[in-house]
Amino acid sequence: MKVLMIGWELPPFNSGGLGVACFYLAKELNKKVDLIFTLPQRLPINNTPFKVIFASDFIKKFSSYLEKKHFIDHNLYDLIFSYGPRILSVYQEKPDILHSHDWFSGPAVHFLKEYFNVPSFLHVHSTEIERTGNNPHPIIFQIEKEYFAKADYLLPVSDLTKEVLVKIYNISEEKIFVLPNGFSWEKNNLEFSNYLLNLKKEGWNIILFVGRLTLQKGPDYLLRAVPLVKKFLPQTKFVFVGSGDMFSKLIKLTYELGVQENVIFTNFLRDEKLYGIYSLADLLVVPSVADPFGLVPLEGLNYDVPVIISKTTGVGYYLNNIMRFDFWDIREIANKIVGILKYQKMRNLYLINSKIESQQKFCWTKTVDKLINLYQKCLQ
Amino acid sequence: MPSIVFYFKVHQPERLKHYTIFDIGENPNYFDDERNKFYLDRIVRKCYFPALNLIYELIKETRGRFKVSFGATGILFEELRKWHPEVIELFQKLNKTGSVEFVGETYYHSLASLYSIKDFKEQVILHKNLIKKLFNQESKVFANTELIYFDELTKVVKDLGFSGILTEGVPWILEWRSPNFIYEDPEKKLKILLRNYKLSDDISFRFSARWWEEWPLTADKFATWLESHNGQGEVINLFMDFETFGEHQWEETGIFEFLKALPFEVLKRKDLEFSLPSEVIEKYPTRGTFSSEKPITWADTERDLTAWLGNEMQKECAEILYSLEKDIPFYLKEVWRKLQTADHFYYMCTKWFADGDVHKYFNPYDNPYDAYLNFRNVLEDLKMRIKPNVKVYLRN
Numbered sequence: 001m002k003v004l005m006i007g008w009e010l011p012p013f014n015s016g017g018l019g020v021a022c023f024y025l026a027k028e029l030n031k032k033v034d035l036i037f038t039l040p041q042r043l044p045i046n047n048t049p050f051k052v053i054f055a056s057d058f059i060k061k062f063s064s065y066l067e068k069k070h071f072i073d074h075n076l077y078d079l080i081f082s083y084g085p086r087i088l089s090v091y092q093e094k095p096d097i098l099h100s101h102d103w104f105s106g107p108a109v110h111f112l113k114e115y116f117n118v119p120s121f122l123h124v125h126s127t128e129i130e131r132t133g134n135n136p137h138p139i140i141f142q143i144e145k146e147y148f149a150k151a152d153y154l155l156p157v158s159d160l161t162k163e164v165l166v167k168i169y170n171i172s173e174e175k176i177f178v179l180p181n182g183f184s185w186e187k188n189n190l191e192f193s194n195y196l197l198n199l200k201k202e203g204w205n206i207i208l209f210v211g212r213l214t215l216q217k218g219p220d221y222l223l224r225a226v227p228l229v230k231k232f233l234p235q236t237k238f239v240f241v242g243s244g245d246m247f248s249k250l251i252k253l254t255y256e257l258g259v260q261e262n263v264i265f266t267n268f269l270r271d272e273k274l275y276g277i278y279s280l281a282d283l284l285v286v287p288s289v290a291d292p293f294g295l296v297p298l299e300g301l302n303y304d305v306p307v308i309i310s311k312t313t314g315v316g317y318y319l320n321n322i323m324r325f326d327f328w329d330i331r332e333i334a335n336k337i338v339g340i341l342k343y344q345k346m347r348n349l350y351l352i353n354s355k356i357e358s359q360q361k362f363c364w365t366k367t368v369d370k371l372i373n374l375y376q377k378c379l380q
Numbered sequence: 381m382p383s384i385v386f387y388f389k390v391h392q393p394e395r396l397k398h399y400t401i402f403d404i405g406e407n408p409n410y411f412d413d414e415r416n417k418f419y420l421d422r423i424v425r426k427c428y429f430p431a432l433n434l435i436y437e438l439i440k441e442t443r444g445r446f447k448v449s450f451g452a453t454g455i456l457f458e459e460l461r462k463w464h465p466e467v468i469e470l471f472q473k474l475n476k477t478g479s480v481e482f483v484g485e486t487y488y489h490s491l492a493s494l495y496s497i498k499d500f501k502e503q504v505i506l507h508k509n510l511i512k513k514l515f516n517q518e519s520k521v522f523a524n525t526e527l528i529y530f531d532e533l534t535k536v537v538k539d540l541g542f543s544g545i546l547t548e549g550v551p552w553i554l555e556w557r558s559p560n561f562i563y564e565d566p567e568k569k570l571k572i573l574l575r576n577y578k579l580s581d582d583i584s585f586r587f588s589a590r591w592w593e594e595w596p597l598t599a600d601k602f603a604t605w606l607e608s609h610n611g612q613g614e615v616i617n618l619f620m621d622f623e624t625f626g627e628h629q630w631e632e633t634g635i636f637e638f639l640k641a642l643p644f645e646v647l648k649r650k651d652l653e654f655s656l657p658s659e660v661i662e663k664y665p666t667r668g669t670f671s672s673e674k675p676i677t678w679a680d681t682e683r684d685l686t687a688w689l690g691n692e693m694q695k696e697c698a699e700i701l702y703s704l705e706k707d708i709p710f711y712l713k714e715v716w717r718k719l720q721t722a723d724h725f726y727y728m729c730t731k732w733f734a735d736g737d738v739h740k741y742f743n744p745y746d747n748p749y750d751a752y753l754n755f756r757n758v759l760e761d762l763k764m765r766i767k768p769n770v771k772v773y774l775r776n
Contacts, residue, residue: 232401321730323749335400339753345692346756350749353730 001375002034004095004112006087006105010052012270013043016212017295018125021157022101024184025371026050028364032372036091040083055086080104080143084111094118097375101125103140106147113152119378122151123179127164130290133215145169153378155179155371157293158314177374180318182364183298191272196239196280205236205341208281208305210274210296211288213244218287218310218327223250226259228334233341236262241277243268278303283340283347287327288313297322301358306351308336318361321354382560383615383655383663384606384646385573387523387546388622390428390452391489392420392459393723395744399754404761410715412744417463419742424464427626432470434636438643439477446643447479447654450622451523451546454487454507455721457514468514475515481656482511484519484542490720491688493524493533494675495702503717504540521546521657525722527575527619527678528685531671534569542570544661546619548678549574553670560613562661563670571661572670575619575678579605584620588633596634599641603649610651614664619678680731688725693752698725700759707766719758727751 009019030050042054098120100109113120128136156162165171211217284300286309293314297307310327325332397412438446474480487507492500521544529547549559559574586592629635728748745751
């Protein structure tokens with residue numbers, strides 16, 4: 001079986017979970033099918049475990065399109081709509097399946113589907129509705145609506161996203177198949193921050209937030225819980241890892257709440273530095289307002305940090321051993337943080353059980369087997 | 381002529397409020413009346429009311445030959461008194477037929493027999509007095525919480541005035557022997573009635589199971605199975621939660637029709653009869669010794685305590701709770717005992733996968749860790765109220 005996968009980004013040139021998910025999906029899929037992965041522009045990527053082709057040789061200083069949610073410039077618009085023809089200019093062999101990711105590859109996959117006349121899958125890692133807390137960018141929303149409808153099959157990463165597709169995008173349920181992400185449970189190298197190591201030595205608790213500082217990820221709700229936690233456990237440091245449009249608002253809020261002593265912003269970190277922080281944390285909090293899947297909870301568990309998540313974080317739908325809260329319920333966030341820090345027996349048992357369950361439920365081999373099954377069904 | 385003994389466990393816990401760290405030292409009300417009333421309303425409507433009325437009719441129609449025993453906890457009667465006194469009246473009406481027995485229980489459906497024999501005794505006496513007061517019955521047979529049994533307990537139970545005890549017919553203890561006889565403990569203190577788990581579970585678990593090759597189960601078929609024990613058994617003990625009727629098995633499954641037809645199907649067969657626990661221990665001789673040094677229960681496939689005390693959270697909470705016994709002032713004793721109710725520990729059970737569905741039943745929590753956190757916060761508050769000088773919040 002030949003699969004042409006239309007991608008957008010790959011690590012290390014990724015802005016978040018999408019690139020990571022694409023990488024592992026393609027890596028695992030490549031073992032079982034004939035896979036070609038496309039990127040819109042040439043990037044200095046080599047040694048990928050699968051074949052990558054670049055739709056354009058033009059190398060532009062890479063900036064992430066995903067971060068600038070409310071800004072679509074002419075270049076980006078052009079890139080999205082020329083992506084399909086450009087692929088065709090460098091690659092002409094007819095595949096059996098087309099598989100694309102999120103809205104920005106929607107027009108491309110539609111173009112290629114018309115050209116090759118083969119089934120198209122659009123993998124929905126998140127929708128604009130979820131990313132913006134129901135305040136979508138009109139152009140992006142329009143592109144999504146049009147190309148979600150045009151794709152033959154949609155693959156949302158969770159039931160939450162499926163619901164959005166059905167209710168808000170009016171997509172018929174028959175063409176939707178939920179495909180939960182897998183996760184790669186290998187441990188990577190760690191780099192420790194001396195500052196945090198010292199804090200630990202002095203007996204501070206470290207509470208971690210990892211994600212873009214945007215409305216969708218809900219960092220402000222966690223920040224508002226800081227004074228409540230501080231009342232019970234004054235030596236608690238909240239570390240916010242990530243960048244985003246909410247940064248200055250969060251800084252301001254930190255001062256308003258008077259919790260400068262208890263809060264650090266590290267900016268965006270990746271790889272060794274990020275993993276190092278995970279492994280020093282006592283607890284990871286994921287307060288997402290809407291997160292279709294959410295790789296961060298699994299990353300935390302991989303580095304042995306217990307995780308609590310909002311009820312609107314998709315990964316929670318698959319786990320029994322997970323503590324959840326309403327993202328807006330600041331007192332409950334504080335209650336759970338203090339409880340987990342105070343009651344060590346529960347913390348340990350919780351960590352072990354949620355990690356074991358996640359490892360059983362999320363692995364790329366399982367996801368890929370399910371995906372190939374779907375491919376075969378749709379080819380018949 | 382085998383005697384059929386029905387024992388229905390009737391119990392509802394007093395569930396806790398959502399109790400956060402902010403409530404510790406501030407809020408002395410632990411119990412969620414609103415939620416408890418909500419569950420009780422539902423269970424009265426779906427189970428207690430229709431099932432008790434039906435049993436009353438059946439006793440009348442069989443002229444007292446249909447007999448059942450109840451293991452109703454004190455904590456349930458308290459809730460009924462508050463919100464559904466008509467159900468207590470219904471129990472009293474049933475009691476007047478003479479075909480109903482109230483078995484001894486721990487008042488609070490507690491695990492006290494494992495932690496404090498002193499408090500266990502007090503709770504059993506409280507329950508005994510309640511049954512005496514409500515029904516003018518002297519309970520002679522005892523059923524511990526979740527049918528917990530271990531050899532050492534028999535002396536204590538005997539001293540409390542009981543001559544028999546109910547427990548699970550655990551197959552690996554019985555080995556080749558049948559549960560359908562009266563047994564006794566090694567020291568011959570008590571007669572033992574063993575639950576026939578196969579036939580009991582046919583009603584309580586499998587009744588509506590479409591995967592079961594015997595589905596649908598009719599009263600006629602079930603009575604035939606009972607009849608087939610003729611000559612190989614003297615008592616067939618059918619012990620189950622009363623909620624089986626209308627709640628675990630919904631009305632739509634036909635469970636009430638089954639119950640309605642069963643007495644007649646049984647009594648039609650001349651070799652079968654219904655009896656009460658206190659009757660069969662008088663009527664039949666003991667046929668062997670049943671012994672378990674370790675506690676057994678009627679739960680899950682393991683028949684052990686792991687549903688309540690299987691993980692570190694459950695053990696820690698139980699240890700903290702019972703360690704407070706020596707300091708608990710009289711005005712906090714009732715609250716302390718209500719916290720002993722086994723359900724609070726059941727909610728913290730983490731062995732989800734095989735038996736998970738049953739565990740989730742009427743469970744107010746999303747997961748066992750939330751259940752622990754809530755209960756543990758309550759314990760911290762209780763600790764503070766016992767020793768107001770101790771600042772529990774100073775870390776270590």
